[in-house]
Amino acid sequence: MKTPVSFLIAGMIAASFISGCGKKEAPPAAKASAPASAPAAAKTITIGLDDNFPPMGFRDEKGQLVGFDIDLAKEAGKRLGLEVKFKPIDWSAKESELKGNRIDALWNGLTITEERKANILFSKPYLENHQIIVVTEKSAIKDKAGLKGKIVGVQDGSSAVDAIKKDAAAAKSIKEIKKFGDNVTALMDLSAGRLDALVVDEIVGRYYTGKKPGEYRILAENFGTEEYGVGTRKEDAELMNKLNKTLDAMKADGTTATISTKWFGKDIVKK
16 A cells, blocks of 8 residues: 555656746745745834933934833843834824834833733833922022922823822922923923923932033922833733743843943942
8 A cells, every 4th residue: 555655646746846847836936925024023122212211212323213112122122023113192192003003112211100010011010200399599499398389391191190180289389390302301391490390310310410400409308209110002912921030030130230230320220
């Protein structure tokens, strides 16, 4: 029974070889190219960010995206075998961008809140942050009580808004909470006297105020401590699990400490 089958197979191979020496073999060629293109799309992750949020993510003098979170995401992507693409978005619409599949993750000083947890799957926290109060050096405001009847600026869509609301007494006393598209514009209005104070992420606020010594002052009181995390869609648990393991490995081998020292002058990554 085996011998006839062997002869038959040999004959088919010979016929195939002769045919190949003749004209064409288009179908097999088409099949061979298909698998090569399929994995490419799956190996890309698009990260949404506010590209005016130094030192987490911003554009340098050459227009290139740089920052602590940029370096962190690139290294994590490399270890995961993913091509990382960054997409600047309207930060106030970040959850819509994520749900609409226009981005795959939010990685840009994203504060972990209970409200956001309803729609976003968060990584383990990797940085601690405070919502600080910035005033001009000549301002008479000394503490949160001094914000009574004042105009206070915040970035629209940032956790500063919620942080102020949590302090009911302070929130009620403030004359107006003015929202801005970014903190740079808010600081400009503060310097120009159109704002009395600005509530902003400490990491960002200290970065900006440090560039202009003698112009701004940070109050001793703040609007609470928060934590930063990476956010994905709720259904992307597998991706988040891999990301958490990768970040843990980066902490263990000192990579996050190196990146942190580059941007902050010391290791401030949450272990």
